[in-house]
Amino acid sequence: MSALGAVSVQFTREQLAEVRRLQALYPDKRAALLPVLHLAQEAFGHISLEAEEYAAGLFDLSPAHVHEVVTFYSLFFREPRGRHVISVCHNLTCHLLGAQRVLTHLKKRLGVDVGGTTPDGGVTLLSVECLCACEMAPMMQVNDRYEGNLTPEKVDRILAELR
């Protein structure tokens, strides 16, 4: 509940129907918590504490148990994020093939640090563990897409397309 007493996170009727559908798929409806949290992230942009409490209500769970799940997974955003999310892999193969150079370049171009979002709310920059695409190292994930064999020039082209 917000300070005004009004619920500012609330699924639409269609989204609620989807929640019920997902919950019905499992013998224990708690199993549907992950997909419902994804739904919440899509709907609200990020998962605030308020959204956690809202989800807890949908599952008859205590908010603490939803908080456990949200803090466990790095792909749930607890702060507002940009319209685009760029995740640069920093694991071994990418590292050896120049991930740091890619990351430094991105930081410079975007003017933000890892974990930051550009002031216009356009892009959030992350540095992440292995994304399972060593064959295209150094690589990064741009929203739902993988981009590999990165060079500063290629990064520039990708950024230009994003704007």
Next chain:
Amino acid sequence: MVRLTIDGKEVEVPEGTNVIEAARRLGIEVPYYCYHPGLSIAGQCRLCMVELGNNPRPQIACNTQVTEGMVVRTDTSKVLETRQSIMEFHLINHPLDCPVCDQAGECWLQIYYMKHGLYEPRMVDEKVHKPKAVPLGPHVILDAERCILCSRCVRFCDEITGTGELGIFQRGDHSEIGLFPGKELANPYSANVIDICPVGALTDRDFRFAVRVWYLDTARSICPGCSRGCNIEVHYNLRRPHHNQGRRVARLKPRYHAEVNRWWICDAGRYGYKFVDDPSRLVSPSRGRGDAAVEIGWDEIIPVIAGQLRRYRPEEMGVLASPKMANEDLFLLKRLVDHLGLAHVDFSVPPRHPGDEDNLLIRADKNPNTCGAELVGLGPREGVGHGGARGILRAAREGRIKCLWVFHHDLLASAWPEEEIREALRTLECLIFQGSNANRVSAAAHYVLPSATWVEREGTFTNFEGRVQRFWRAVEPLGASLADWEILGRIGAALGLGPQPVRAEECFKALAAAVPAFAGLSYGELRDTGKVVSA
């Protein structure tokens, strides 16, 4: 029943028993942190590994149920090495701040490290730091660095209280126990997580830094906080009297009873003992009201009280016994009342605010011995028509009752109008107060008889189900105070009632002989678990 062999010894246990409990039967200790017989199995700490038959790898004992012919080994080098490795893992990020940890001395990390430690630590890396000394609620304080993530506290809040306040947040070596941001751990049973936390992560805000646990002694007791009669231990400190501001009782802890309270007690009961070492304790008999009160000795006051009891006609006297008194006290009082032929007798005074109750332990009746007082026969007598305690007070107001003997009650905290009670107390010619702590009745009394508290004596309470349970003495009565039965015995002797009991056990014996519900009971018979009376 299932037969199995553990470390070469055979044992027979009921189906469904796990290997930890089966081993316990044989006196074999399988170490564990996360397992708790009152909670679901988590299999989280991995310390209870044992070898099963020819299985190539050790397996956790908590989540392994016994099967016919099972062969378990808890003493092989593989098991011992496993324990050592698990302990090493548990301590990777542990701050090792035992010298300033309140759990030291009763910490299961210390206990098992002594047996299964590596002793040559191999960790050279910086440890992960986490929040320290975070109050979670009114009673519990968290040190997240000391937590071994056994999840007992989480399961307690999920499964026993159903309140779900706690969770394990983040991931990997950053995992930490905590509350949903902005929430509190304030359920009526919250402090039980302190007892079940095997390490110094959850400690008691009330007890913290008061006394080191190795200076504490223990007495078995019963919580006097409500009619449940939870079994408890009284932990008291006499060896370092300068610690804890001279308070002798340092804390109460639950004591397992399968049918009364299992492993738990409520917070109200846990912290309800403060009156024992409180400055309000009455420590000497006294005569005279308010400022005119003078302390006198027992030898002096007993004949005076006896004289007063003889002076009034039976219908001019009233007795308000207390359901906080033990069966032994109530019985001696009953004998006295019958001897004097008193009819204006009751024990029940309703509190101003009705007590809360739930379906776990807490009972609305905040007295430990209402059932005992009823069985002994100190309730309003049928046919006498004095209208119970309130009727007695009305009679006092109207001058029909001139002498009133009140045990323990603070009548001004009752549900009845204060003015009504003040007037009654003012009007009485002779008001005798017997109790452990000063209150507004003792302040108005002509005679005060100081009682020992329940931790300063032994006795029995009868809980709401009719279970008679013993409590034992932990510390000496404060000042000149005496157990209620002792005071009553001395008065009885002065009134010519003949030889009086010199031990609580004798009072109980006489009670068992006189009151049919208690027939056949004795202290020996009651043992640790008590007996339900044949009501």
